[in-house]
Amino acid sequence: MKDGHDIAGLMAGIGARARAAAAELAFAPAAAKRAALEAAARAIEARAAEIAAANERDMDFGRDKGLSPAMLDRLMLDPARIAGIAQGLRTVAAQDDPVGAVIAEWDMPSGLHIRRVRTPLGVVGVIFESRPNVTADAGALCLKAGNAAILRGGSESFHSSRAIHDCLAEGLRAADLPEDAIQLVPTRDRAAVAEMLKMTGMIDVIVPRGGKGLVGLVQREARVPVFAHLEGIVHVYVDAAADPKKAFEVVLNAKTRRTGICGAAECLLIDRPLAVGLGADLIAALVEAGVRVHADETLAALPGTLRATEADWGREYLDMDIAARIVDGVDGAIDHIRRYGSQHTDAILTEDDAAAERFFTRLDSAILMRNASTQFADGGEFGMGAEIGIATGKMHARGPVGAEQLTSFKYLVTGDGAVRN
Amino acid sequence: MKDGHDIAGLMAGIGARARAAAAELAFAPAAAKRAALEAAARAIEARAAEIAAANERDMDFGRDKGLSPAMLDRLMLDPARIAGIAQGLRTVAAQDDPVGAVIAEWDMPSGLHIRRVRTPLGVVGVIFESRPNVTADAGALCLKAGNAAILRGGSESFHSSRAIHDCLAEGLRAADLPEDAIQLVPTRDRAAVAEMLKMTGMIDVIVPRGGKGLVGLVQREARVPVFAHLEGIVHVYVDAAADPKKAFEVVLNAKTRRTGICGAAECLLIDRPLAVGLGADLIAALVEAGVRVHADETLAALPGTLRATEADWGREYLDMDIAARIVDGVDGAIDHIRRYGSQHTDAILTEDDAAAERFFTRLDSAILMRNASTQFADGGEFGMGAEIGIATGKMHARGPVGAEQLTSFKYLVTGDGAVRN
Incomplete structure (x- = not known):
């Protein structure tokens, strides 16, 4: 034309x-x-x-x-x-x-x-x-x-x-x-x-x-x-009370199943007590799977990681990259997500009902998940048949x-x- | 300040x-x-x-x-x-x-x-x-x-x-x-x-x-x-199949109970066969009640009416005034309301289910009524307890x-x- x-x-x-x-x-x-x-x-x-x-x-x-x-x-x-x-x-x-x-x-x-x-x-x-x-x-x-x-x-x-x-x-x-x-x-x-x-x-x-x-x-x-349809700055928070087996499966699936979709995990938040245990093991597994882990000061000591810069928080990679950070409990995770999230999809991995409830109540993303992969953020997986996208605003439509x-x-x-x- | x-x-x-x-x-x-x-x-x-x-x-x-x-x-x-x-x-x-x-x-x-x-x-x-x-x-x-x-x-x-x-x-x-x-x-x-x-x-x-x-x-x-909260350009259409008793009660209530609210009737549409019967009687009753009736060419022949101008269609008087017009059946009413309405509240008075269904399906006002006074357009009357207003847009909130x-x-x-x- x-x-x-x-x-x-x-x-x-x-x-x-x-x-x-x-x-x-x-x-x-x-x-x-x-x-x-x-x-x-x-x-x-x-x-x-x-x-x-x-x-x-x-x-x-x-x-x-x-x-x-x-x-x-x-x-x-x-x-x-x-x-x-x-x-x-x-x-x-x-x-x-x-x-x-x-x-x-x-x-x-x-x-x-x-x-x-x-x-x-x-x-x-x-x-x-x-x-x-x-x-x-x-x-x-x-x-x-x-x-x-x-x-x-x-x-x-x-x-x-x-x-x-x-x-x-x-x-x-x-x-x-x-x-x-x-x-x-x-x-x-x-x-x-x-x-x-x-x-x-x-x-x-x-x-x-x-x-x-x-x-x-x-x-x-x-x-x-x-x-409104913002990016999917999707966070997965691994709580001290997470089940290790579920955590491995969910974190790897959330990041690597498909990296180009808006429900792919972009930032891993690890509860401080897990820094030398499950958290380190999860990062090793991600590195092993070929993911570039952009880690904070503490986690960057782990082999195979890259040192994160401020620009890595709140970043949507849509690729085999993930940011990783130590936080202080569920409140630390909530603070980080409020600051850097896009109200799209965020998940908590925990067996602690009180922590999950706090995460569900105090965050206001369109989709909040517990012990499930964020890759499920999809109209089909919600039983809606099809979707045009995931709305992140609060007016009229929200989610798929x-x-x-x-x-x-x-x-x-x-x-x-x-x-x- | x-x-x-x-x-x-x-x-x-x-x-x-x-x-x-x-x-x-x-x-x-x-x-x-x-x-x-x-x-x-x-x-x-x-x-x-x-x-x-x-x-x-x-x-x-x-x-x-x-x-x-x-x-x-x-x-x-x-x-x-x-x-x-x-x-x-x-x-x-x-x-x-x-x-x-x-x-x-x-x-x-x-x-x-x-x-x-x-x-x-x-x-x-x-x-x-x-x-x-x-x-x-x-x-x-x-x-x-x-x-x-x-x-x-x-x-x-x-x-x-x-x-x-x-x-x-x-x-x-x-x-x-x-x-x-x-x-x-x-x-x-x-x-x-x-x-x-x-x-x-x-x-x-x-x-x-x-x-x-x-x-x-x-x-x-x-x-x-x-x-969106537009004016209440509220229409009441009296169909040929209207029940006369209900029509008298509803039309007078819709116009005169309170004139300053957004659910007050502002325009009376009369099915052509009623022009010399029920329609004329309704207008006589309105005039009797002290309402200034701004009537179209045909209805202006009735005693006590004023001759409407184009500006009377789609006008919100919020006073003891009503516009009145002859239309050709429910489709004529629908055409008039689509052209002059504000998608707030519109009513049909009829005992004919097919006419009511057509009115309900083909119009898209926030509130459509059958055989009821438009003065009911109110959050309290809908069982909502209270309201900030009646939304006329289609995004998120609608009606009370x-x-x-x-x-x-x-x-x-x-x-x-x-x-x-």
Whole structure:
């Protein structure tokens, strides 16, 4: 798209079409939404070669641009990943439709019967970076919740996202739903992102999924409500009362199972009494597993560790790195997490109920865990089927954002001629 | 406060103290919060004369300023109203504490047990206009939900709000809770409002309660998330299948019981077949009751009506006025409400289930009613005990905003050494 000068006009058109589609989607039958997603899944499979070819163009562009191997891996679609996209669409299709569900109902002495019923939010803007599968996941979840979606993918995945979006559009047509229900912003121009952030009246909420650059832009520029999605500065605190066997399994899993996801552990906090026992053994195990351990003054005496600097606290490595620090009990861990955490996911390993309770009560991360790997911070593992991301803010959605979190509600009140005295 | 030039510094100090208080309040025992509210209620009663004297100063100021009788009435505190403020505090005190309540819990095949638990939002800013009792209601609801409150009352109620706030502070001290849990902005300078709207990082959400000027300012300036609170452009649609007896009772109650509240009916929509029957009779009854009926072309032929102009559609009179219009069936009513409504409260009067269902499904007001007076649009009438206002936005809170709507949630996940495959 060369006419960068008319991004505002382009986006206003997209916004108006999304608004019109949202008005129809709000009462679209559950069966039609399901059929659209199933048809889209079939289209993904039927057009797998086309998607792979589009992805090859993106990969060439990425290699020319000098993207890191980790970035190229996030961008890459192979047959298994393409099949996974279709499967993800079917999973969302099979979920219960949230719209119209009665969340609560009760009677009042006045004779009123009150129901609190789920409704769509309206128009959802999703701004994401390189992973092309988000096009399908985000579009599907928005549609399931009866929202129109405006998707703005990263410039690296431009062609892949477009090929996937074509399949979503095919699904919508097959189910007789407005094609504008899921729109993909057809330009790489970054000005489109800035524009989206200001489209109050057109966009009801924006879900930003990306790194620090995007988060900063959103914080500075957004006039539209946002589901805050900060980095996952995930801490694992090993309490003096931790069970050693569980600690080994959980710490290694939390760090090494997959390092590029937001639930991967980034900082290990070790209770002081464990410094020469379990704590040292855990660090040895991490080093052995190939993890670069950025250790505080005390722990840096252990073989194979690197000396941490201040910049290592509160850092999201998304790689085979972990920061490690001695703290004084659960309160020391709480202080560290309050200072350096991102309210995403934090865990305590302990057999001491009082310590766990203190950790659960005094911290306010979206997800707090006890004796479980932080890699479980995921909508699927929470039973939500799929997610757009993990919200770290406290407004509206928090934790994994699935279809239900993309809804609002209204009150339906019935009487029999009731009047107020 | 004369040093208007340092409003930013003043507000930053208030924000920092609120943030510190919120950190303590987040795990304050339910009993302490209850005790603080009960002690505040006793203080209101003990200091009733002081509050009345402060209110007299505000009333003098208001009369000098030439406030309308309706405005002066909203400002005025008499012994009954002061007793009502104390009673309101006791009602909130007696409610269940929302913080820590388990909203949902479930087990996953991975062995994880997941709980979704209510937490405070953090720091809540409340910007309100002349009614001094809001000081107590808003402060109490924020405290109940474990939030620190920054209250900014209207300049007309400056002294009354301060006297009421003194009682809240006394309650907090009596219960050993941080006095900064409920702060009142100590200046009439409007710059403080603009400042609050930008205090991201300090204030988590703003609840604006006021007229068009405030709503416009908030829409232009707010960087902090806001619970939108538009006017109550409340419609009552009388369907051809309405029961005449219910229609008379509900329409008169919806308009005339109290005209100054946001749930008061402002526009009567009459199904075309009723134009010469029930509809005309309803308008005659309204005219008889002293209501100025601003009628469309057809209805303006009825005796005692005024001819409506375009400005009468979508107008919030908050007085003994109502707009009236003929529409073509439920779809005509839906079209009118979509165009002119404020997504606050709208009602249908009908015995036809299909018409009611269409009204409930195709409109998306925060509150939709069938065969009931819109004057029931109130937190107390919904069983919530008290409310700060009726939110018309779709993010987070919607409808009556009570203590529960002033909370967020977090996930508490427990395993027994669970790791992800």
